[in-house]
Amino acid sequence: MTLATHTEEQISTFCAQLAPVERAFISHAALGYCALRRDDQWFLYSARLRLDSTMTVTPATFKTSTVIAGRIPIDTRSRSVRKAIEELLGTFAVTDASVQFEAEDNGSYSAYAVPLHRSGLDRSALAILKIRGGRGWEKVDREEIGWRLRGSEIAFESLSELCGVCDAGDEPGSLEIVAAPVTRILSTSTAKQNKATLMLSCSSELDVDACRLSYRVIQGSTVVHRDSVAGKRLNWRPEHGNCVATHDIDIPEGALVDCAVSYQGETHQQAWITDRSAVGNPRRAAFEPSDIELLAMQSMLRDEDDKNGRGFEVAVAWLFWMLGFNPAHLRNSKHHEDAPDILVECEGGFVVVECTIGQLKADKRSNLKARCVNVEKSLAATGNRDVLVLPLLVTRFSHEQVTADMEDAGKAGLHVLTRDDLLALMERTRQVNSPAAILAEWRTALEANRAATRSPQTLAT
Structure with missing residues (x-):
């Protein structure tokens, strides 16, 4: 399929951003989808391809006479992420069905890439690519479909709830590709009195030496200390298919730690670590x-x-x-x-x-x-x-x-x-x-x- 110039550029930008960490998504890719019946064919309503090195893919299916939805693993071992994306543009197979992702009237698709989220606040995604096809579903009667879903064998309140359960996004005529960070600040990180314990993980498919933990210690509204530690200086251990490391730092009592983790110089995630028993505000x-x-x-x-x-x-x-x-x-x-x-x-x-x-x-x-x-x-x-x-x-x-x-x-x-x-x-x-x-x-x-x-x-x- 020939893609519009801008669409080709956006897909290339997205894939280039993922290239250094693409190995982390081998066996960790899943497609959530929802399709509606029209003229005896299944047409894609909404879908999300999720890439997450911590994810275990559990297949799921849902089907009525007018709606199918589900979640299936996507092979990224024998093909690149780009190839997997391209194979979803047009007609692709899901469990017991063939689904068509309609193009726009000009025969192509439009795309918008969000590389490495620009906000400094905590994010659940590293990068996102949104691909839009035909706009035919924008006028779909969602209330009627929701009414039918309420009475189905497996009841759902609405089309939105069904898409949410299947992780299929919820934007008519679109495919979203979401790549999660491959290195993260873990929620088990703590701050207590005069010590903070920062825990981070990295995909075992990657070189942990390329990670870096950076942090600022904030007391009141003043930064009192800032530092970083390279991945090669951390002691890593295997845990649930990933590598995990711990780093302790001394902090003033009641201080806040603003920390971030990067891979090959690109920031992947940021988090605030506080003593939850202390409130300085x-x-x-x-x-x-x-x-x-x-x-x-x-x-x-x-x-x-x-x-x-x-x-x-x-x-x-x-x-x-x-x-x-x-x-x-x-x-x-x-x-x-x-x-x-x-x-x-x-x-x-x-x-x-x-x-x-x-x-x-x-x-x-x-x-x-x-x-x-x-x-x-x-x-x-x-x-x-x-x-x-x-x-x-x-x-x-x-x-x-x-x-x-x-x-x-x-x-x-x-x-x-x-x-x-x-x-x-x-x-x-x-x-x-x-x-x-x-x-x-x-x-x-x-x-x-x-x-x-x-x-x-x-x-x-």
């Missing part, structure tokens, strides 16, 4: 008697039963307050329906926040831009023309769920926080933060994303 300490460990707040950030998003907005405003910002939750009042959801102030300027419980839709992006312009005009009219105003779009969806929309947000000059970002920011609330520094981080990430999206559009074949 008085705002969080004052809040926690009402919400121990912020469990209720976490639930509000994830709650899919919150259909109008008001609880989500409240939790976002609380989070900003605990980070040291001064948030005003304007849309909590019927008198402010044309206002930003949340207006946030700090020493470095203002953040105009639009919240969404789903995709980063065009109306959400345009509303945020308009409300940001209104704030800028008002500031200019009162002699504050030089004050920074940053537009921030916050979604309850994960980063993986909105990858395809990130390009449009970047082009519009909007910074985006996903659920992944919010949960990572919650970890930072254990220490006093500098809102101005966080605002500067967001501004830098926004500029990087805008620069990355200045690429040629998909060309016709």
Whole structure:
């Protein structure tokens, strides 16, 4: 198949990023898929090819007269990741069926690669490639399909739930390829009183000497120490098919450790390690008697039963307050329906926040831009023309769920926080933060994303 020039470039970029670590995905690749019946053929609704060196692939299938879905292993031992991707463009075989991934009207596909996530916050993916085909499924009657699924032999509430269970993504007419980090900071890392124990893993298929653990020790809002240790200086041991190492560092009591792990100079994952019994942030300490460990707040950030998003907005405003910002939750009042959801102030300027419980839709992006312009005009009219105003779009969806929309947000000059970002920011609330520094981080990430999206559009074949 001949691909459009831009599509070919994006696939090549993605595969080039994975080339140094591709061995880690041998026997660790799985395709989650969902297809719908039309004209006696199965057409791909949504799919995700996941590459994860820690994953054990368990095949699964689901089938009705109009829907098939499942998860199958993909062979990357006898063929490259690129070859595996190319074989999914067109017609491919799944369990007991043949599925067609329709191309666009010009006979090709469009693609968008997200190499090495640009945000400094914790991510569950190393790189993502989104390939879009025909747009025919965008008008599918999801409610009707969901109603039928409720009464199937194995009941599902909706097409979204089915896609979620099968890890098939949930974007009509698209294939997503998600590569997980091959070296990670493990959740078993701890900080207690004057010592932090940082644990990291690396695929046993790779050279552990090429890993590097880097870290900053933060007390209050001040970095008191920064250092790194090369993989060859760590003592590695085999564990569950991977290699694991431990590194102890001395820290001031109650300090926060910002650590990251890289492979051949490319950062793969970042994490915040804190003493969970110590809270150095008085705002969080004052809040926690009402919400121990912020469990209720976490639930509000994830709650899919919150259909109008008001609880989500409240939790976002609380989070900003605990980070040291001064948030005003304007849309909590019927008198402010044309206002930003949340207006946030700090020493470095203002953040105009639009919240969404789903995709980063065009109306959400345009509303945020308009409300940001209104704030800028008002500031200019009162002699504050030089004050920074940053537009921030916050979604309850994960980063993986909105990858395809990130390009449009970047082009519009909007910074985006996903659920992944919010949960990572919650970890930072254990220490006093500098809102101005966080605002500067967001501004830098926004500029990087805008620069990355200045690429040629998909060309016709």
